[in-house]
Amino acid sequence: MADILLPAERINVAAEADLCVIGGSCTGVFAAVRAARLGAKVILLERQNRFGGVATLGLVGMWHTLYDTSGEQQIIAGLTFEMLERLEKQNAVSAFRKPVPHYGIRFNPEILTLELDRLVQEQTKIRVFLNTFFSTSVANPDGSIAAIIAENKSGRFAIRAKVFIDASGDGVLCKKAGVPMRRPQHPQPPTSCARFSAWKFPDGFDLHACMEKYRTELPDLPCGYYWGMDMPASTLFMLAGTRILNCDCDDADQITDAEMEARRQIRALLVMLKKELPELPIALETLPSAIGIREGLHIQSIAQLRGQDMLALSPCPDAIANGTYPVDIHNDQDNSISFKSLDGNQRLYKGSKLVSTTRWLPDHQSLPYYQIPLRCHIPTGASNLLAAGRMLDADRDAFGAVRVMVNLNQCGEAVGVAAFQCLQQNRSVQKIDYRETRSLLAKGGSIIL
Ligand SMILES: Cc1cc2nc3c(=O)[nH]c(=O)nc-3n(C[C@H](O)[C@H](O)[C@H](O)COP(=O)(O)OP(=O)(O)OC[C@H]3O[C@@H](n4cnc5c(N)ncnc54)[C@H](O)[C@@H]3O)c2cc1C
Incomplete structure (x- = not known):
């Protein structure tokens, strides 16, 4: 052209x-x-x-x-x-x-x-x-x-x-x-969150196990790592459960695909829950106005x-901010996430399951x-x-x-x-x-x- x-x-x-x-x-x-x-x-x-x-x-x-x-x-x-x-x-x-x-x-x-x-x-x-x-x-x-x-x-x-x-x-x-x-080289992957009403599962229900059970039937299901929270001053539950692998968030075409792929993941999750728990009145209430980008370009x-x-x-003579949040790296290739915490522990999770704990600081040492x-x-x-x-x-x-x-x-x-x-x-x-x-x-x- x-x-x-x-x-x-x-x-x-x-x-x-x-x-x-x-x-x-x-x-x-x-x-x-x-x-x-x-x-x-x-x-x-x-x-x-x-x-x-x-x-x-x-x-x-x-x-x-x-x-x-x-x-x-x-x-x-x-x-x-x-x-x-x-x-x-x-x-x-x-x-x-x-x-x-x-x-x-x-x-x-x-x-x-x-x-x-x-x-x-x-x-x-x-x-x-x-x-x-x-x-x-x-x-x-x-x-x-x-x-x-x-x-x-x-x-x-x-x-x-x-x-x-x-x-x-x-x-x-x-x-x-x-x-x-x-x-x-490996930017942290983007995620679309979603809000649901009636996100209350029967005792013993295991969302991970359920996703694995339906993975072949519903290939759009998210990779398996998720977290979520009840929202104050609301009856809704926020789920951060999608992950778009291998995405360059600085590329307009890739972000367009990522927006729609994330919504396919949310749709598959809903279809799965309706099949598995037909009595539960779970409903999708809110989608984000934009996919959440964790990492793009750096200056x-x-x-x-x-x-x-x-x-x-x-020593940091120009220190302007203080923090304690761990080094939290979502992998852009699979369902893993690692946390290097200031207590000296480093944990690796796969699909929210803890698979290893090591020390990155000597025993009994931590960082304030x-x-x-x-x-x-x-x-x-x-x-x-x-x-x-x-x-x-x-x-x-x-x-x-x-x-x-x-x-x-x-x-x-x-x-x-x-x-x-x-x-x-x-x-x-x-x-x-x-x-x-x-x-x-x-x-x-x-x-x-
Ligand atoms: C799914 C997800 C979960 C996360 N969970 C947490 C968490 O639990 N707690 C936490 O603290 N952090 C969390 N993070 C990280 C954190 O939210 C982000 O790192 C942080 O919000 C980035 O802030 P920012 O100001 O750089 O960018 P953004 O929050 O992305 O804001 C950039 C703003 O610039 C505007 N903008 C962009 N381009 C233009 C333009 N061309 N013209 C005009 N305006 C423009 C955008 O619309 C936006 O409002 C999460 C991130 C994601 C994606």
């Missing part, structure tokens, strides 16, 4: 701000709110109809503990804690004011959607564009970003800003702006976060927490661009741990603060004063260790 040449086009600059944030998951929203609270005028752009990313659009209502592994020290606060307090007032969250096992803090994603709207609308300095798709960026002669081009119902338009944050998960702005991107930053340093708690630096959010060569979210520059082990939301929420906040510093001091992102980032974060309610 021959290419089509588009004529040059004059584009209207529809909005201007100090900072433009692409992507409205909690990562992007928290970045925007922290920068606005410090005084920046912010534009926040989201391609879907709501904020929250995987937590709302993907139905994943689970954050992890705010405490270190001893359970004695709270290590995460900031906007994560503020949001949990808001959810608590709506009875929409499980206990979070004390240590919880890594199986986490459950919340209601629909109430999170409402509270994220309120959080953003409280900030008069934030202008929001929903249902608006980032399409490309425009460079200044010195290579910095002059504007981004976006599209929505009103057409195509430009947004000018002094500093930009890519919080798109996929790194869409970084990619267009020419930041070198890395595709992992090349000024310093990659390496698992071996992070899990040795090596790990830290995430700012440097892995600073794209190499960029002057007015920062990145926060799952595209951060981390190797396989480090990414397996930092990829969860309580960690990325903190990274979003830090990048929002760092962007404000660049604006205030008219400085490149390469020259951010980390001590000041940490101090501003602490003053704004984050726990900085």
Whole structure:
């Protein structure tokens, strides 16, 4: 097929701000709110109809503990804690004011959607564009970003800003702006979650065994690894039970196939349950607005976060976030998953069945927490661009741990603060004063260790 040449086009600059944030998951929203609270005028752009990313659009209502592994020290606060307090007032969250096992803090994603709207609308300095798709960026002669081009119902338009944050998960702005991107050899596989009513099985019913029994008859059944949870302030059960193997989530055709394959898996599960338990009134209630992507491309930053340093708690002068979530790697080739926990144990599961436990730390040793630096959010060569979210520059082990939301929420906040510093001091992102980032974060309610 021959290419089509588009004529040059004059584009209207529809909005201007100090900072433009692409992507409205909690990562992007928290970045925007922290920068606005410090005084920046912010534009926040989201391609879907709501904020929250995987937590709302993907139905994943689970954050992890705010405490270190001893359970004695709270290590995460900031906007994560503020949001949990808001959810608590709506009875929409499980206990979070004390240590919880890594199986986490459950919340209601629909109430999170409402509270994220309120959080953003409280900030008069934030202008929001929903249902608006980032399409490309425009460079200044010195290579910095002059504007981004976006599209929505009103057409195509430009947004000018002094500093930009890519919080798109996929790194869409970084990619267009020419930041070198890395595709992992085995990216963690995507999953579509689903919500069901009457998800209550008779005593003794074994979902795994049932799936194996029907696997030949229903070849679309998921691979067998799953987890799920009762949703607070709701009678529904959320199941994260599909897995798309060998999927490049940066490829539009593969993602199209993955969306439909995941729904075939959910359909097969329903057919199986109706056959096996015909009396049970199980019903499918909600499908996600987008398949949940665990891993796509990573940026090349000024310093990659390496698992071996992070899990040795090596000195980290630019630490902006703390976490305890284990290195949790879903295999993209089969039904296995491995957890390297901070208690020193490494467990391998196949289809949710524990198959081995080994130690990665010497006996009786454990790690209280790990830290995430700012440097892995600073794209190499960029002057007015920062990145926060799952595209951060981390190797396989480090990414397996930092990829969860309580960690990325903190990274979003830090990048929002760092962007404000660049604006205030008219400085490149390469020259951010980390001590000041940490101090501003602490003053704004984050726990900085
Ligand atoms: C099935 C599944 C289960 C998980 N379970 C957990 C769990 O239990 N607990 C946990 O903490 N973590 C969990 N994770 C991991 C975690 O949810 C993700 O790593 C995290 O949400 C990634 O955050 P993000 O901000 O980088 O990206 P996302 O949440 O993907 O958000 C990116 C946002 O950018 C927007 N966007 C993208 N492109 C554009 C564009 N071109 N223009 C405008 N907007 C755009 C998207 O619409 C989206 O709102 C899970 C992930 C998956 C997929």
